[in-house]
Amino acid sequence: MTKKYCVLGFGNNFFYPFGSDSxxxxxxxxxxxxxxxxxxxxxxxxxxxxxxxxxxxxxxxxSDADKEHDIASTTTAKEWLQSQLVSxxxxxxxxxxxxxxxxxxxxxxxxxxxxxxxxxSTSAEISLMGTIFGRTYQKLTVQPTRxxxxxxxxxxxxxxxxxxxxGANDGGGGGVxxxxxxxxxxxxxxxxDLTSCLEPRIIERLLPxxxxxxxxxxxxGGLHSAAIVASSSSIKNKKTTKTDDESNxxxxxxxxxxxxxxxxxxxxRKGQCGVEGGKCATVPEPLPIVSxxxxxxxxxxxxxxxxxxxxxxxxxxxxxxxxxxxxxxxxVYTWGSTAMGRCGHSSLESGRDRRFIQEPRHISxxxxxxxxxxxxxxxxxxxxxxxGRLFAWGAGSDGQCGQGxxxxxxxxxxxxxxxxxxxxxxENDRKAPEDGMPHINSAVAMEVAMEExxxxxxxxxxxxxxxxxxxxxxxxxQVSIKYDKIKAxxxxxxxxxxxxxxxxVYTWGYGGGVALGHPIPSNESDLPLLPIIEGNQxxxxxxxKVYPEGGSESSQxxxxxxxxxxxxxxxxxxxxxxxxxxxxxxxVALGPGHMMILCSVGENTEDEDPEPNLVTxxxxxxxxxxxxxxxxxxxxxxxxxxxxxxxxxxxxxSTPGVDSVETxxxxxxxxxxNSSKNEKRGWMSKLKSSRSNRSCAxxxxxxxxxxxxSPMSKMLNRVRK
Numbered sequence: 001m002t003k004k005y006c007v008l009g010f011g012n013n014f015f016y017p018f019g020s021d022s023x024x025x026x027x028x029x030x031x032x033x034x035x036x037x038x039x040x041x042x043x044x045x046x047x048x049x050x051x052x053x054x055x056x057x058x059x060x061x062x063s064d065a066d067k068e069h070d071i072a073s074t075t076t077a078k079e080w081l082q083s084q085l086v087s088x089x090x091x092x093x094x095x096x097x098x099x100x101x102x103x104x105x106x107x108x109x110x111x112x113x114x115x116x117x118x119x120x121s122t123s124a125e126i127s128l129m130g131t132i133f134g135r136t137y138q139k140l141t142v143q144p145t146r147x148x149x150x151x152x153x154x155x156x157x158x159x160x161x162x163x164x165x166x167g168a169n170d171g172g173g174g175g176v177x178x179x180x181x182x183x184x185x186x187x188x189x190x191x192x193d194l195t196s197c198l199e200p201r202i203i204e205r206l207l208p209x210x211x212x213x214x215x216x217x218x219x220x221g222g223l224h225s226a227a228i229v230a231s232s233s234s235i236k237n238k239k240t241t242k243t244d245d246e247s248n249x250x251x252x253x254x255x256x257x258x259x260x261x262x263x264x265x266x267x268x269r270k271g272q273c274g275v276e277g278g279k280c281a282t283v284p285e286p287l288p289i290v291s292x293x294x295x296x297x298x299x300x301x302x303x304x305x306x307x308x309x310x311x312x313x314x315x316x317x318x319x320x321x322x323x324x325x326x327x328x329x330x331x332v333y334t335w336g337s338t339a340m341g342r343c344g345h346s347s348l349e350s351g352r353d354r355r356f357i358q359e360p361r362h363i364s365x366x367x368x369x370x371x372x373x374x375x376x377x378x379x380x381x382x383x384x385x386x387x388g389r390l391f392a393w394g395a396g397s398d399g400q401c402g403q404g405x406x407x408x409x410x411x412x413x414x415x416x417x418x419x420x421x422x423x424x425x426x427e428n429d430r431k432a433p434e435d436g437m438p439h440i441n442s443a444v445a446m447e448v449a450m451e452e453x454x455x456x457x458x459x460x461x462x463x464x465x466x467x468x469x470x471x472x473x474x475x476x477x478q479v480s481i482k483y484d485k486i487k488a489x490x491x492x493x494x495x496x497x498x499x500x501x502x503x504x505v506y507t508w509g510y511g512g513g514v515a516l517g518h519p520i521p522s523n524e525s526d527l528p529l530l531p532i533i534e535g536n537q538x539x540x541x542x543x544x545k546v547y548p549e550g551g552s553e554s555s556q557x558x559x560x561x562x563x564x565x566x567x568x569x570x571x572x573x574x575x576x577x578x579x580x581x582x583x584x585x586x587x588v589a590l591g592p593g594h595m596m597i598l599c600s601v602g603e604n605t606e607d608e609d610p611e612p613n614l615v616t617x618x619x620x621x622x623x624x625x626x627x628x629x630x631x632x633x634x635x636x637x638x639x640x641x642x643x644x645x646x647x648x649x650x651x652x653x654s655t656p657g658v659d660s661v662e663t664x665x666x667x668x669x670x671x672x673x674n675s676s677k678n679e680k681r682g683w684m685s686k687l688k689s690s691r692s693n694r695s696c697a698x699x700x701x702x703x704x705x706x707x708x709x710s711p712m713s714k715m716l717n718r719v720r721k
Contacts, residue, residue: 002101002602003600003601003602004085004095004099004100004101004600004601004602005056005099005100005101005102005103005104005586005598005599005600005601006053006054006056006081006085006098006099006100006583006598006599006600006601007053007054007056007104007106007596007597007598007599008025008051008052008053008054008577008578008581008583008596008597008599009022009051009052009053009054009594009595009596009597010050010051010052010511010514010515010516010517010594010595010596010597011511011512011513011514011515011591011593011594011595012512012513012515012593012594013052013594015111015112015130015131015136016129016130016131016136016137016138017108017109017111017112017113017129017130017131017591017594018052018054018113018129018130018594019054019055019129019130019137019138019139019140020138020139021055021097021139021140022052022053022054022055023052023053023084023098024050024051024052024053025051025052025053025077025080025081025577025581026077026080027049027050029076029077029080029580030049030051030077030519030577030580031047031049031519047519047520047521047522048514048519048520048521048522049514049517049518049519049520049577050514051517051577051581053081053084053098054098054113054129054596055097055098055139055140056097056098056099056100056104056115056117056140057095057096057097057098057099057100058097058117058127058140058142060087060095060096060097060098060099060100061087061096061097076580077577077580077581077582078580078581078582080581081581081582081583081601082582082601084096084098084099085098085099085601086099099601100117102117102118103118103586103587103598103600104116104117104118104598105151105153105154106587106589106596106598107154107155107156107161107589108156108492108589108590108591108594108595108596109130109132109156109157109158109159109160109161109181109591110158110159110591110592110593111130111131111132111159111591111593112128112129112130112131112132112137112156112159112161112591113128113129113130113156113589113591113594113596114126114127114128114154114156114161115127115128115129115140116151116154116163118150125142125145125151126142126143126145126151126154126163126200127140127141127142127143128140128141128143128161129141132159132160132161132180132181132182133159133160133181133182133196133198135198143180143199143200144199144200145163145165145178145200147165147176149165149166149175149176150165150166151163151164151165151166152164152165152166152175153217153218155218155219155220156220156591157181157187157220157221157222157223157224157225157318158222158223158320158592159181159182160179160180160181160182160183160187160188160220160225161179161180161181161200161220162177162178162179162218162219162220162225162227163177163178163179163200163218164176164177164178164215164218164227165177165178167208167214174208174213174214174215174216174230175208175214175215176202176203176206176207176208176215177189177202177203177206177215177218177227178200178201178202178203179197179200179201179203179225180197180198180199180200180201181196181197182195182196183195183196183197184196185223185224185266185267185282186224186265186266186267186282186283186284186285187220187221187223187224187225187265187266187267188201188203188225189203189205189206189225189265189266189284189285189286190203190204190284190285191284191285192284203286205263205285205286206227206229206263206286211229211261211263212229212231213229213230213231213260213261214229214230215227215228215229216228216229216230216260216314217314217315217316219316219317219318220318221266221272221317221318221319221320221323221376222267222318222319222320222321222378223266223267223320224264224265224266224267224268224272224273224283224318224323225264225265225266225318226262226263226264226265226316226318226323227262227263227286228260228261228262228263228313228314228315228316229260229261229262229263230258230259230260231258231259231260231261255328255329256328257307257308257312257328257329258307258312258328259307259312260312260313260314261288261312262288262289262313262316262325263286263287263288263289264283264286264287264289264323265283265284265285265286265287266282266283267281267282268280268281268282268283269281269321270321270322270336270337270355270356271335271336271337271356271357271358271359272318272319272321272322272323272335272336272337272356273287273289273323274289274290274323274335274336274358274359274360275287275288275289275290276288276290289359289360290358290359290360291310291311292310292311292333292359292360293309293310293311294308294309294310294311311327311331311333311360312327312328313325313326313327313333314326314327314328315373315374317374317375317376317381318376319336319342319376319377319378319379319380319381320378320379321336321337321339321342321356321379322334322335322336322337322342322343322376322379322381323335323336323376324343324374324375324376324381324383325360325374326371326373326374329370330369330370330371330372330385330386331362331366331367331371332344332362332363332366332371332374332383333360333361333362333363334357334360334361334363334381335356335357335358335359335360335361336356336357337355337356338354338355338356338357339355339379339395340379340380340394340395340396340397340408341393341394341395341408341409341410341411341543342376342379342380342381342393342394342395343357343361343363343381343394344363344365344366344381344393344394344410344411344412345357345361345363345364345410345411346365346410346411363411363412365411365412366383366391366412369383369385369389369391370385370386371383371384371385371386371391372384372385372386373488373489375489375490375491376491377394377395377400377491377492377493377494377495377496377509378395378492378493378494378592379394379395379494380392380393380394380395380396380400380401380491380494380496381393381394381491382489382491382496383412384486384488384489388420388485388486388487389414390402390414390415390418390486390489390498391412391413391414391415392409392412392413392415392496393409393410393411393412393413394408394409395408395494396408396409397494397533398494398495398509398510398562398565398568399508399509399510399560399568399569399570399571400491400494400495400496400508400509400510401413401415401496402415402417402418402496402508402509402570402571402572403415403545403570403571404417404547404551404553404556404557404558404570404571405545405546405547405553405556405570406530406531406533406545406546406547406568406570407533407543407544407545407546408543409543410543415572417571417572418486418498418506418572420484420485420486420500484500484501484502484504485500485501486498486499486500486501487499487500487501488587488588490588490589490590491590492590492591492592493509493510493511493512493590493591493592493593494509494510494511494592495507495508495509495510495511495515495516495569495590496508496509497588497590497595498572499585499586499587499588500585503578503583503584503585503586504574504575504578504579504585505517505574505575505578505585505588505597506572506573506574506575507569507572507573507575507595508569508570508571508572508573509568509569510562510565510567510568510569511590511593511594511595512592512593512594513566513567513593514567515593515594515595516567516569516573516575516595517575517577517578517595517597518559518567518569518573518575520566520567524561527559527560527561527567528548528549528550528551528557528560528561529548529549529560529561529562529563530546530548530549530560530561530562530568531546531548531549532562532563533546548560548570556570556571557570558570558571558573559573575597578597578599581599582601583597583599583600583601584599584600584601585597585598585599586598586599586600
């Protein structure tokens, strides 16, 4: 089957962000494991989940037979989807209006969705569905750009859109920036006299010959916009000297550093534009932000050069009242409103009475972490490290920070529930501990650690009669290990999403009904109620951990509801319906009230296992074989050995009140596997070495006398035998 791309929509289609031609996936195929119920009655599910298949191919056609396709002929959700993606059931290589040969670029606003479709020609093509500035497009409608250049980036604010074309010479970014939609706060960048625009219009203040460089990044927020301009003469390769306590990435690896300038425009009520003299309420045209001098060269010690004299940003994301930017060295800067901790500075840094920050400020809590991507929701922020670790801070009243409670975070905290174990160097975010034993970074490893800690105590008190049986029970309880890694993060409104390399998407927070992609119980009493948080947005009371009825820190509840919401997800939860439809998630776009998931179907996904990243103790797939071939030992036994590391570091990253986030992650999974010499001694050899290093289990005696062994050493010898 030819590989095809399709887009699934979740949420409310009242303003037609999915279009009038979208097709809803049959409810009975989404439940019951993705299979049809042949009893012609209710499938027994009391959950509500609405999934729409979006039209993304303006040239695609569907025959009359396909329009009246008999759903009864399909027995699974996967078969139904495949029947919708082809215009002729007898020809699997044809494309319908719901499928495309190439992946489009998606961007969601409050009530609209923007698409960029790759074309082999040189003409630009932007399409839009939904409602923007009072005009409704019920079908996929091309937005005329009148440019002989392709569009390479697109970003949607709440009610306006930005687009970046390719350069005229190099074929990459750096062309012209266009904007259209509502611009009453100056977010379009066309000056004070033009407050709205129905068609894409070039922002003249960002033309290359005006700003003296090429635009490399654009971003649209709630009521303001931003663009990053790079000087073509300043691009160079240099070696970073930053000391990264959270990363074992080679610190001498080359980093592309270039001189950039960041321009912002739009609403500036809370200083979110960060321009000189930031007291102005609106910025109608693009202006450069305040220059920030760097205290040390290249993110570390050293003599300052011309490029590193000032901080230069490479990526930027905008919330409703704040801005977050990223440098080439992985440093995160924020400015704007500090309400509910959305800027990530502790109360001691920003001052309890300080309502906003008017110039970029470095988040000191992430000073030892190399960040690769940042995104901003309305009042919360996410950051993804080089090794795939996810951090969150800001408003958490709807669970959008993924901490399992509804309290806000004034400094970054790791999202622990995304428990992925990376095959190579479990985490690229932290150096190996001094004791040589990897720390814990997952819920799976945490459970193993608790089991091993209990077993260790029993060994020390000589209460174990048959340690082999205990070891087998411990390995049996850990039935699976996840090998995956986050490759992209998204945030909008009051919810968040993470896309993994394995082709899954996790969402959490509140997205307005089924926008999260999770079914809602039809019986409201099935979900516990989340109490209302008292206090204003600047008070310390909003940082209190608030749990749903029946929940606590030791017994967290994932799904709940509030007095005005149908479903709040407090911990990251995987969207299951994509696997039932046979889809591999490529990307996701979020709007305040709807979500779009870009999926691929075909070649790489047709024969995929529903859980492609799941490795059990009896599996013999590529991951398991590669590990066992190098060790000859049991995979679970070596994983259990990791649980012997301290639990204190694993809990430190999620403990409020700590300004510096020191996440606890495993430094090398394969190194711990290589330490297991055989199945019987798997974790025991690790235990012995760690105990001998700490307490010198074997005591030496003067020369001539027989060496005495400690009781623990004798017991370990008996266990080995």
